Amino acid sequence: MEPGRGREGQVEPRLSPEDAAEARKILHAPEVSTDDTLVHDLCVGPCLNTMKCGEEVLARLANDRGLSATQPALTYLEQFLEALPCLFHPVENPSGFIPLVVAQNDLMGSVVIKELVSRHAMIPDDVVSSISGYDDFLGSSRLRTSLAAYLKSTFMRDVSEEDVTADHIAIAAGAGAIIENLAFLLADAGDSAILPAPYYPAFDNDLQVRAKVTPVPAPELKNFPDADGVSPAPVPTPASLAAAAADAVQKGTKPRMVIFTNPSNPLGDVVPAQNVQECMVWALRNKLHFVSDEVYANSVFDAENAPPFVSAAALKDAAGREAGMEPTEVDEYVHVVFGMSKDLCVSGLRVGCLYTKSQHVISALRNVSYFCGVPNPTQHALAALLDDTAWMKNFMETNFKKLKESRDAASAALAVAGIQHTRATAGLFLYADFTRVLKKHSRADEPTFEHERALFEALFKEARVLVTPGRDCHHPTPGWFRVCFAAVGVKSLEEAGRRLKRFIDAI
Structure with a gap:
């Protein structure tokens, strides 16, 4: 490996002496020698001070990661x-x-929180012991079962019942945690994700701060001059995704996924099912994961003036056939993100969810969800609320x-x-x-x-x-x-x- 170069010849970021000093203050890291002979990736021949060199490398890694995390997630x-x-x-x-x-x-x-608090207070004695200890880090079986029923009764009505079960659902502390975990699991540091633009501003931070996945915007300019409150915003197309993917490759990153938000943030509109399927077909043909962010699926408040919302989960089989893939292979590539923050008005509850038929992804999430779990009492109260279909x-x-x-x-x-x-x-x-x-x-x-x-x-x-x-x-x-x-x-x-x-x- 060349000095100062990482995987596949990519140049590693280096801190200036001033930034390194500032990072050490922030992270309380020890002072380290600036002698190049002690820096492992600059050593010529055998390292003469392995322990000191290791400390320098670890300190520099900590500084790079920590310094990037000190940047605001949003410019405003x-x-x-x-x-x-x-x-x-x-x-x-x-x-x-x-x-x-x-x-x-x-x-x-406030209505939802009061209802959750009341249900939290009504936890039966025989349930208390079961929620006071560890549980499946994917989420409790009860909550995942309740979420499956919730999906089937709302925006996944077109998906067969056997395809929406607790086995296909994982939860974490917010949809942002789900997105970050997917970026970590489906891509390597330095790889890229294609996102139809304009898109949710915090995606940049979600993808980059720990997973180190590069977001690549795929803008679609058509119709933007017609901001009359009636004309729809532009919809993503395979052509715009392909142009962004080519740009990513040109810049030395490998596209691994498309992150597709429907309904759109910031456009506030539903993407027609045909456009979603066309983009999914393009992703599948290029062996890219299709991550459909559907956190606003149950916030289509003006349905009579919008195209019908259709979940990616209901489109994946048809898209797979068009892409020439077997259903079991398609299952490994299509994942749906949803949650409680937006549609249930409780951002502070921190409950994000993933629907996927990929048992490889589910298995990996069972591990990494340990770091972003949802408290068991919260899961119990939320399940009780979701089960009250009349409410x-x-x-x-x-x-x-x-x-x-x-x-x-x-x-x-x-x-x-x-x-x-x-x-x-x-x-x-x-x-x-x-x-x-x-x-x-x-x-x-x-x-x-x-x-x-x-x-x-x-x-x-x-x-x-x-x-x-x-x-x-x-x-x-x-x-x-x-x-x-x-x-x-x-x-x-x-x-x-x-x-x-x-x-x-x-x-």
Whole structure:
């Protein structure tokens, strides 16, 4: 192996002396010699100080990993944390911040938490002992059985009953943990994942911070100028995935998977089943894992104006036939991520789920899920809630109604400011076109992403409204922002519209 080079000739990242010193402070690592003769990958001939050399290598590895983890998971996290202690209230704090960056549904969260607490308190004595010790790290059999029934009664109705059982489900502390575990298990460090863009901003951190998998955006530009609230956003295509894969290979990374979000974050729309299947066929033909992130599958609140949502689990057999693969082989490549944070309004509960028929993946998750397990009492209470089908039906109907009301309020607020957005029928977002505002604010004929960042900062400091920059979602051109509408109330959305209008008028 060449000095300073890793697997397959890839150049290893090196810390500058200044960064290394800072990392040691953060991680409380010991001072190490800078003598190159003691650094293993620079040694010429036999190492004369194996113990010292090993300490240097371990310290450098710890510094590299730790230093990368100290980077914020999101570029707007600092602003969000600054806003939290000073949030808008129409009476108590009318000049407070309005954060529209949180992909969180608070509309029914208190109802769900109260119900979970009551069921938690009603744990029978004969169950207490069984949940106070270790259990299967995939998740308790009871919860996985309840989740299978939940899937079959909601967004996996088109999948046969024998194909949706507890044996096909694993849980972990959040959907982000599921994504990270899949990246760790399905790819090697330095490999890549193809993601239709724009996409959820935190995917970059989920893939890179520990698994060291490189995200490669696959943008689709078609229809983006038609941000009229009615026209659908562009849909991913095999052509855009193929172009991204070629770009990944050109840059020296090996594509291992496609991460496909449906319904879309940040677009807030359902991808038609035909488009999902076409992209899945492309992935299967190229022997890439198809990870379908369906965390908003039960948040399609405007179904009459959206194409029918169809889970990847219901499409995989047809896609496999088209790709020329046997069903058992397809099972190894298609995996569905879902969870409780979005559809059940409890982000703080930290319950993410995976559906897969790959017993190899299930077996591996049984190991790594040890590091991100969900407490047994939480699992018990959640299973009891999911088993109450009458309560769940009423909850979902009410949640759909509230989401639609919030979407309409956010759309009206943007209209006050003269800002349009793509059609939003699912999830928690509007994807808004600020390109006119960006040109006016930047005074540039062709604004850049630096101008977009300046607009983001000005909106935060002057209008005290926080929105997600399109660059964070890997939008290919500057001027688009994600607006999350379910983490604040209607009065906050209305005030945000008035502030945006004043801000734009004052430019």
